[in-house]
Amino acid sequence: MKEIVLKASVKSSVFVGEGAFHRCVPALLKGQKNFLLTDSNVYELYGGLISSVFGNTPLYVLPAGEENKNFSELGNILTAMTEAGLLRTSCLFAMGGGVVGDIGGLAAGLYMRGIRCVQIPTTVLAQVDSSVGGKTAIDMNNIKNVVGMFYQPQTVVVDPLFLRTLPVRELKCGLGEIVKYAALSAEIYKEVLKHIDNLFDLSFLEEITKLCIDHKANVVRKDERETGLRKSLNMGHTLGHALELYDKKLSHGEYVLIGLWYETCVAQAMGLCKQEYGDTLKALARKVVGGIPAVTEAAIGGARMDKKNESAGTVTFIAPISKGIFDTVKLPYEEYVSRILEAAKEAEC
Numbered sequence: 001m002k003e004i005v006l007k008a009s010v011k012s013s014v015f016v017g018e019g020a021f022h023r024c025v026p027a028l029l030k031g032q033k034n035f036l037l038t039d040s041n042v043y044e045l046y047g048g049l050i051s052s053v054f055g056n057t058p059l060y061v062l063p064a065g066e067e068n069k070n071f072s073e074l075g076n077i078l079t080a081m082t083e084a085g086l087l088r089t090s091c092l093f094a095m096g097g098g099v100v101g102d103i104g105g106l107a108a109g110l111y112m113r114g115i116r117c118v119q120i121p122t123t124v125l126a127q128v129d130s131s132v133g134g135k136t137a138i139d140m141n142n143i144k145n146v147v148g149m150f151y152q153p154q155t156v157v158v159d160p161l162f163l164r165t166l167p168v169r170e171l172k173c174g175l176g177e178i179v180k181y182a183a184l185s186a187e188i189y190k191e192v193l194k195h196i197d198n199l200f201d202l203s204f205l206e207e208i209t210k211l212c213i214d215h216k217a218n219v220v221r222k223d224e225r226e227t228g229l230r231k232s233l234n235m236g237h238t239l240g241h242a243l244e245l246y247d248k249k250l251s252h253g254e255y256v257l258i259g260l261w262y263e264t265c266v267a268q269a270m271g272l273c274k275q276e277y278g279d280t281l282k283a284l285a286r287k288v289v290g291g292i293p294a295v296t297e298a299a300i301g302g303a304r305m306d307k308k309n310e311s312a313g314t315v316t317f318i319a320p321i322s323k324g325i326f327d328t329v330k331l332p333y334e335e336y337v338s339r340i341l342e343a344a345k346e347a348e349c
Ligand code: NAD
Pocket: 039, 040, 041, 042, 045, 064, 065, 066, 069, 096, 097, 098, 099, 100, 102, 122, 123, 124, 125, 126, 129, 130, 131, 132, 133, 134, 135, 136, 144, 145, 162, 163, 164, 165, 166, 167, 170, 173, 251, 252, 253
């Protein structure tokens, strides 16, 4: 088990590796009132483990799915926390995928103006990305993560134990964020290409998770509140988030891969991204997601509301340039749309 210390506004410890859950969680439960948030799928799969480790800790089981990362469920969680009599010294454990982590982190940040939070991510996506760095949120009015706060967890416990029950589709979803990290870090890029034929193996996922968390922790240490460098962690997300909220048929990670594919095409067409490097990234994204769908103008519309945008009528995205190098690109909305539509012509080829 490895410990990665993330010192931002507060200090978080991330424990990663086989055995982390059993080594860390019982100790973290001691000494205060606790509350467990999980989702219906995780509870069904791990109910036995939960009762053996969490005992009679009060819990709320969120119905699984992105559609429940909403204001009404946030209210239900906070109500359950008040009913459990939590105090300012209490601790919320968020055990699940990115949905549980995001809404649970927000509930912890809001309750009595902030109680401790321990993240126990159980999906690849949550382990490599969402549980670390303190972004918490719910979706509202069809806009992803529009209500939330930066609220660092005290501890993140990342144990590959949970990955064994994930359907291939969820592994693919997590690989979306891993391919994003490959586009941001030359070291992760090299590792991913080295394992191109076994990207879905749990042993590869366990090792690459440590590298991705290291990369993310380095970024968050420098720019916790996303005024600059942290925007890079949103590569592929400008279009990805727009598509995700438009048709809701694929997972977050799959939309990130599709967004990354399109935005790499745009960066190549603008002469920003090296052709061969861009082609390798696009082939990687296509291999993981299985196929790149053509997108329509209506589906791109949500990019107008992307949180990276700095002025009305412009769209900001993160362009891959060459190994480990990227840049922030701002385009008028109309130009962004026409460049994405141009790329769509080669999408399904
Ligand atoms: P998710 O939480 O919906 O989990 C995906 C599915 O896997 C769900 O059905 C869940 O019940 C199930 N599941 C969870 N653990 C399991 C396990 N061990 N075995 C079997 N099934 C399991 O989705 P996700 O992909 O984990 O996360 C996506 C969310 O994360 C999105 O809301 C996205 O916006 C958010 N996100 C946040 C950040 C951040 O920095 N905060 C970063 C990236 C993504």
